[in-house]
Amino acid sequence: MENPFKKILEEKELPETIKEKVINDINLIKLSLELSELFLVSLPEVAFKFFETEKNSDKKDSDKK
Numbered sequence: 001m002e003n004p005f006k007k008i009l010e011e012k013e014l015p016e017t018i019k020e021k022v023i024n025d026i027n028l029i030k031l032s033l034e035l036s037e038l039f040l041v042s043l044p045e046v047a048f049k050f051f052e053t054e055k056n057s058d059k060k061d062s063d064k065k
Contacts, residue, residue, distance in 0.1 A: 004018060
């Protein structure tokens with residue numbers, strides 16, 4: 001298999017197919033990071049705040065009685 005980087009250095013311009021592949025790889029990485037942030041950071045944080053609010057409202061209701 002030919003090393004594409006040697007070809008790039010010889011031509012001094014990046015072929016369009018390699019540009020597209022790099023852009024697609026970057027987009028896939030960004031998507032993966034966003035999904036992992038959603039499910040591993042944001043969702044648990046929202047759930048924690050929801051249950052904390054539920055717990056606090058239950059305490060306030062019992063204090064009022």
